[in-house]
Amino acid sequence: xxxxxxxxxxxxxxxxxxxxxxxxxxxxxxxxxxxxxxxxxxxxxxxxxxxxxxxxxxxxxxxxxxxxxxxxxxxxxxxxxxxxxxxxxxxxxxxxxxxxxxxxxxxxxxxxxxxxxxxxxxxxxxxxxxxxxxxxxxxxxxxxxxxxxxxxxxxxxxxxxxxxxxxxxxxxxxxxxxxxxxxxxxxxxxxxxxxxxxxxxxxxxxxxxxxxxxxxxxxxxxxxxxxxxxxxxxxxxxxxxxxxxxxxxxxxxxxxxxxxxxxxxxxxxxxxxxxxxxxxxxxxxxxxxxxxxxxxxxxxxxxxxxxxxxxxxxxxx
Amino acid sequence: xxxxxxxxxxxxxxxxxxxxxxxxxxxxxxxxxxxxxxxxxxxxxxxxxxxxxxxxxxxxxxxxxxxxxxxxxxxxxxxxxxxxxxxxxxxxxxxxxxxxxxxxxxxxxxxxxxxxxxxxxxxxxxxxxxxxxxxxxxxxxxxxxxxxxxxxxxxxxxxxxxxxxxxxxxxxxxxxxxxxxxxxxxxxxxxxxxxxxxxxxxxxxxxxxxxxxxxxxxxxxxxxxxxxxxxxxxxxxxxxxxxxxxxxxxxxxxxxxxxxxxxxxxxxxxxxxxxxxxxxxxxxxxxxxxxxxxxxxxxxxxxxxxxxxxxxxxxxxxxxxxxxxxxxxxxxxxxxxxxxxxxxxxxxxxxxxxxxxxxxxxxxxxxxxxxxxxxxxxxxxx
Ligand SMILES: [Zn+2]
Numbered sequence: 001x002x003x004x005x006x007x008x009x010x011x012x013x014x015x016x017x018x019x020x021x022x023x024x025x026x027x028x029x030x031x032x033x034x035x036x037x038x039x040x041x042x043x044x045x046x047x048x049x050x051x052x053x054x055x056x057x058x059x060x061x062x063x064x065x066x067x068x069x070x071x072x073x074x075x076x077x078x079x080x081x082x083x084x085x086x087x088x089x090x091x092x093x094x095x096x097x098x099x100x101x102x103x104x105x106x107x108x109x110x111x112x113x114x115x116x117x118x119x120x121x122x123x124x125x126x127x128x129x130x131x132x133x134x135x136x137x138x139x140x141x142x143x144x145x146x147x148x149x150x151x152x153x154x155x156x157x158x159x160x161x162x163x164x165x166x167x168x169x170x171x172x173x174x175x176x177x178x179x180x181x182x183x184x185x186x187x188x189x190x191x192x193x194x195x196x197x198x199x200x201x202x203x204x205x206x207x208x209x210x211x212x213x214x215x216x217x218x219x220x221x222x223x224x225x226x227x228x229x230x231x232x233x234x235x236x237x238x239x240x241x242x243x244x245x246x247x248x249x250x251x252x253x254x255x256x257x258x259x260x261x262x263x264x265x266x267x268x269x270x271x272x273x274x275x276x277x278x279x280x281x282x283x284x285x286x287x288x289x290x291x292x293x294x295x296x297x298x299x300x301x302x303x304x305x306x307x308x309x310x311x312x313x314x315x316x317x
Numbered sequence: 318x319x320x321x322x323x324x325x326x327x328x329x330x331x332x333x334x335x336x337x338x339x340x341x342x343x344x345x346x347x348x349x350x351x352x353x354x355x356x357x358x359x360x361x362x363x364x365x366x367x368x369x370x371x372x373x374x375x376x377x378x379x380x381x382x383x384x385x386x387x388x389x390x391x392x393x394x395x396x397x398x399x400x401x402x403x404x405x406x407x408x409x410x411x412x413x414x415x416x417x418x419x420x421x422x423x424x425x426x427x428x429x430x431x432x433x434x435x436x437x438x439x440x441x442x443x444x445x446x447x448x449x450x451x452x453x454x455x456x457x458x459x460x461x462x463x464x465x466x467x468x469x470x471x472x473x474x475x476x477x478x479x480x481x482x483x484x485x486x487x488x489x490x491x492x493x494x495x496x497x498x499x500x501x502x503x504x505x506x507x508x509x510x511x512x513x514x515x516x517x518x519x520x521x522x523x524x525x526x527x528x529x530x531x532x533x534x535x536x537x538x539x540x541x542x543x544x545x546x547x548x549x550x551x552x553x554x555x556x557x558x559x560x561x562x563x564x565x566x567x568x569x570x571x572x573x574x575x576x577x578x579x580x581x582x583x584x585x586x587x588x589x590x591x592x593x594x595x596x597x598x599x600x601x602x603x604x605x606x607x608x609x610x611x612x613x614x615x616x617x618x619x620x621x622x623x624x625x626x627x628x629x630x631x632x633x634x635x636x637x638x639x640x641x642x643x644x645x646x647x648x649x650x651x652x653x654x655x656x657x658x659x660x661x662x663x664x665x666x667x668x669x670x671x672x673x674x675x676x677x678x679x680x681x682x683x684x685x686x687x688x689x690x691x692x693x694x695x696x697x698x699x
Contacts, residue, residue: 233687237551240690258552277547281694288683288691295682311431 003027004117005088007106009098011121015161020119021095025064028093035062040167042072054089062091070096071104097280124161127261130154138179139164146181151263152184155197156245172268185214195223196231203312204235204271204283211309216302225294228286232308236283239275242268274316286311320367320380320387322424324360325495326487334364334482338371338379341428343695348480350452354468355484358517361464362435363681364484366391369431369462386427397424398431402456403439413444415565419453420459430459437463445472452478473505488517496525502590508647516627521623525656529580533560538649541656544697554689555586557622565615573607579673617688619679634665664699669697 001121009020029035038053045067053065053256067073073081097109100122112118116222124130134150154239157167168179175183185198195218202211218228241258242265253264294301320332337347351368353361362497370390381387389395401408401416416432422576424430434440452461461479462575468476478659495518503527513534514521523530540557544550580603584596592600628645635642636657644650645691671692677689 056436077385230684233690238689240547240694242548242549244546244551246548258548259555278698280547281691281698283688284691284694287686288678291683291687292681 003031003093004115005090005093006085006111006114006116006123007093007095008111008116008118009095009097009121010103010108010118011120011123013123013133015165016124017097018123020121021066021097022072022113024093024095028064032036032062032091035064037064037066039066039068041068041216042070042077045073045077047076047080049082050077054084054092054094058090062093064095067094069221070098070107071101073104073107078104078107078110081107082114085114085116086110092315113173123185127154127263130159130161131166131263133161134164134168137168138172141169141172143168143170143175143177145180149180149184151267152181152197156184182214185217195221196228197235199228199309200231201271202236203232203309203315204239204275206274206313208310208313208317211313212306215305215309219302219305227289227306229294229308232287232290232312233284236280236312238268239272239276241282243272243275243280244277276317279311279315279317282315283312286315319382320370320374320391324367326491327360327364329362329483330482334368335371335378335380338374340366342370342374342377342379343677347460349455349459350479351463351482352468352471352476352479352482353464354466355599356486356516357466358514359484360518360626361484361488362433364435364482365435365462365464366400366687368482369395369433372429372431372460373427373502375470386638389425390507392419396429397429398433400431400475401434403436404440404606405440407609408440409443409699410441410447413447417447417613420451420461421456422526423456424458428458430621431462432459432460441474446698449475484531487518489516492516492518496521500526502526510620512643512645512647513625513628515624515645533564534625536560537622538629538646541629541696542652542692544693545565547694547697550693550697551690554686554693556688558619561615562616562621564618565611568614569607569611572610576603576607580670613646615685619685623679624675627669629653630665632670634662634669635662637662637665639684660699666694668699 003024007024009017011017025035027038044104067081070081081094085094086209096107096111096116100102116184124133130192131147131150131154134153135145137152138145153164153167153171156165171179181198181201185195195214199211199214199218202214215228219225238260241260245254245258252262258265260268286308290304293304295314322329337393341347351365353365355361355364367380370382370387373386373395374380375384375386377471382391386395390398393400399419420432422430449472451459455461463471463475463479465471468481469668473477473657489508492514493504493507496502496503496511500507500522502510506525509520510525514524524534533648537557543553573650580600581592584599585593587593629649632644632646632649632653633656634640635638636646637655637660644653646653674695675688675692678691679685
């Protein structure tokens, strides 16, 4: 069999854990479609059961034995598992799932010593890791996305890996592979900010036609004007904060001072081309005016927003 | 001592109201509706309350301030003086109808049934129309006391039925004297606080006696110094709005909790915290009212900030124009002189315009952070 007989899945990022187990099962099944999968918690492992499950079956056929919460096995069962691992059965793959903490470390160390393969599934906590995750997901589904695109997707969907994974596969299948900002905006317009953010990005980058197109699209798909104003405000505010920061201030200290994540600062730094302090002030006035119009129940909020977008672009050098 | 003691620098109005109260005591009927106007903080409500006490006073001359009746009115516990204090941004027609109904009843034991309506300008047009009839032809022994910043804040039909009682901006000296005599503040602190408060009595009192309030003002008045660039200007807006938010939360959260738990009990909350069927609407309504109140407090606090800032630049302008007279912000005199020397009057005027525009923005419901960012960037360049 091509799959190692002992596998350790270590970590508590649920989606990744499920994936790792799924991958193991898939490769075993690639060799034997009839493979039986047995999912066990420590409670289901009464004495002798392990030996029973791992003994060759009358009809042959492979087995994947998934041992959940392996950190909770306790001393005796741990000893049994380790004893088994010294001479694993031919057609059985044992997958021990361990949450990654200090508890039950003897099992992990023991299995590794006996040649078990480790698959790490640590919690994804950093923004950069999430971006990597999104890009990997899109690749996995057979598509392509830029780092900026991945950021937009994160802004739109949020940090939940399951939702992100679902979004990625949906986007790839919807676009045929090329996942760009417009595609993200189109498919996630339900999450209103993303369309607002796209409008804001286009506006502060000085791309008038695209900005207006995105604006119309956002309005047509029901994004509330107030949220578009709010996105414009955030965009221009970002320019003001980053562009007006003291020269030489960078990295983590700047991020802390401005209250913005480093990747966002980098992005704004790229967008700053063409902007002066006075220009930013004019752009901000345009946004405030639009906010007043939209909140005051302007007869035509679309016009108020178009005006704001044009004025933002005119405020660039 | 008398009920008029709490009014500062309001000689003419006190004379007018006191005369009406004595006449009422002698068997006459005072006007059935009164409109108390005057700048914020001058003491409109204080004057109306004092007048209500004088009308119900058991001693002669009326308005003794120490009889049981005066005491109850001033404490807000008098059975025949209903105080209406709108909690949110507006007072609706449903509430107004209930009020009219209550106002039509005869007094239970005193001479008059008095309705004291604070901030009557918060009545919606529908509510004002509901009140109109009762104010036009009030029941024989009912007296309405309405308070608004200016007469224009009321429907003309109501306004024209009311006897005006106009308070003036109390002079800083009178406020300072009050702080020294009543609050035991030292004369120098009292003088600075009285000037900085620009005629707002309660504000002066808090500036003179509450260190936290003083710190907040110092923070606001330090803003012009912090506008050294685009980024600091935008950051300062965030700080300022967050501070106003924190102040609002501090003032409302305890109140909200107490109100909510009182209402839950009244509606029959079980020991396990479950609510009976059909009570969700009432709780929701309370929540809406609390939100509306929070918004109002936030708005008031931002407006306070803007007025403080305006006083800074008005001082700068006065110095630039050599207008003489005493500064509002005497404690900042050296900085104000430096600022005056560093710029031209036209710039200062533009800054004052920007502040007034920001007030309009806030009134138009523009997001406060956005409005203050716009303001700070305008103040930076002048
Ligand atoms: Zn009395």
